[in-house]
Amino acid sequence: MGCVESKKVVENVSSSDIKTVCHLEDVFGDEKCRSEGLSETEVKCELRVDDGNNLAEKIKLERLNKSNKFKTKYDPRITAKYDIKALIGKGTFSKVVRVENRLTKQPYAIKIIESKEGREAFEAELAILRRVKCPYIIQLVEVFESVDKIYMVMELATGGDLFDKIMTKGPFSERDAVKVLKMVLEGVKYLHNLGITHRDLKPDNLLYYHPGTDSRLMITDFGLAHTRRSADDLLMNTICGTPEYIAPEMVARRRYTNAVDLWAVGVITYILLRGDFPFFDADRIRLYKKILKGNYNLSDEVRRRRSDGR
Template sequence: AHVLRHEYLYDIKALIGRGSFSQVVRVEHRATQQPYAIKMIETKYREGREVCESELRVLRRVRHANIIQLVEVFETQERVYMVMELATGGELFDRFIAKGSFTERYATRVLQMVLDGVRYLHALGITHRDLKPENLLYYHTGTDSKIIITDFGLASARKKGDDCLMKTICGTPEYILSGRVLA
C-alpha cells in the first residue's frame, strides 16, 4: 500500500455508494483524467478492518473481465482507500426493476458472465458469499455491457490444504432463508 496520500492524485467528483463502514466515490485521476472509483473503508472499527482485509486479500489476487479490478491502495491511520475501476452502468437489480423482465436470451448472457467470474474465483479457492443483484454491476450503460462482480467484504479465500467446509452463516439478511445462504 502507498503512504502517498490519494488527495494529490485524484479529484473527488461524487458520492456513489455507502455501506456500514465504507463510502464509494467517483474520482478522476488528475494527470490522466481517467475516471475511477475509490472505496474508503473505516478501519478504526474492528468490523471495518475485517471487511477491508477480506476484500484486499481477494482483489490483490484476481484479474478477470467479470470481476472488479483493484488499481492501487492508500492507507492512513483510520482509513484504507481502494482505487478500483469504475463501473458506470448501475446495478443488475436496478436494471431488472426498470425493465420489468429480461428475455431468456438476455438472462442467459448475464448469467454466463456471472458464472464465468464465479468459476474463476472458485478455481482460486475464493468464495464470494454475498452474491446478489446489488453486487453485480454493469460496466457501462449500453445493452451490450459486461457484468462485473463487486463487494468482496464477506469473501472467503481458502489456502491450499484448508478444510473447504465453511461454517459461518453470512450474507445479506434479505437473501438468507432459514439460516441457509442462497448464493
C-alpha cells in the same frame, strides 16, 4: 416485486417504502458472524421513489451527500493524483467517492476505510481484490494506506447494477438472461478456482461497467467472501448473506461448500426470468422454511415466453 434492497438507511420513510435485510444471526440468536473476520451486520434497505415526499427525501439526501464529500480530509497523495467528484456510497466503516485521474481524466471509485474496526473488516476483502484479475470481477487499481485510513482505488462501474436493470426493463427474455448468467458464472468459476466463495451473490452486487447493451457485468462486494486456506479446507460454517439468496444448508446451520454461490445464481436466474424472488416472506422464519422446502413456481407468463423463444 420482492427484489428490493441496497445499502443506504433512509430516515423518515414509511415501512411500505423499504424492506430490511438482516443476516441470519439476527434471527437465530447469539451466533456471531465474526469467526472468519467479518464485520458487524449491516441493516440494508432501499428508498423507492414513488411519490413527491420520497422524491424530496432523495433530493435532501443527495444534497447531504454532496456536502459530506468536503468534510473528509484526504491523504495528499490522493488529492495530488485524483480530483474528488462526489460521494456515491456510505457504509458502517467506509465511504465511496467518485474521482477522476487528474492526468488521464479516467474516472474511478475510491473506497475509504476510516476506522480500526473497518480496517480489520476489510483486510480479507482487500486480500481477495489484490489476487483477482478477471473481466467479470471488479478490479482493484491501487491502494493507499495512511495512519488512520485505507484508500482502495477501483474500477468505476457506470452502468448501474443488475437490480436496477430488472427494475427498469422488467423480466428478461431467456436469451438476455443467458447472456447475463454466462458472465456471472465465468466470474464465479474464476473465484472458485482460486478457492474464494463469495457468499453474497445477488443482482445488487452485479455491476454493469457502462450503460451500453454490450457492457460486461462484474461481481463486486467481497465483504462476506471466504478464502480457502488449503486444498482440504472445503467446508465453511459462518451463517451470513442476504436471506432471500442463502442456500438450505446454511439455513439448516450445517457446514457448507462453495455450492452456496451456485444456489444464489439459481435465485438470480429465477429473478431474471420472473422479476421476483422464488422464496419470499416478510417473516424471516417463514422465509427460511420456504427455502428448506424448496417449493417454487414459474408463472404461466414465464413459461409462455420461454416456449416462444423470447
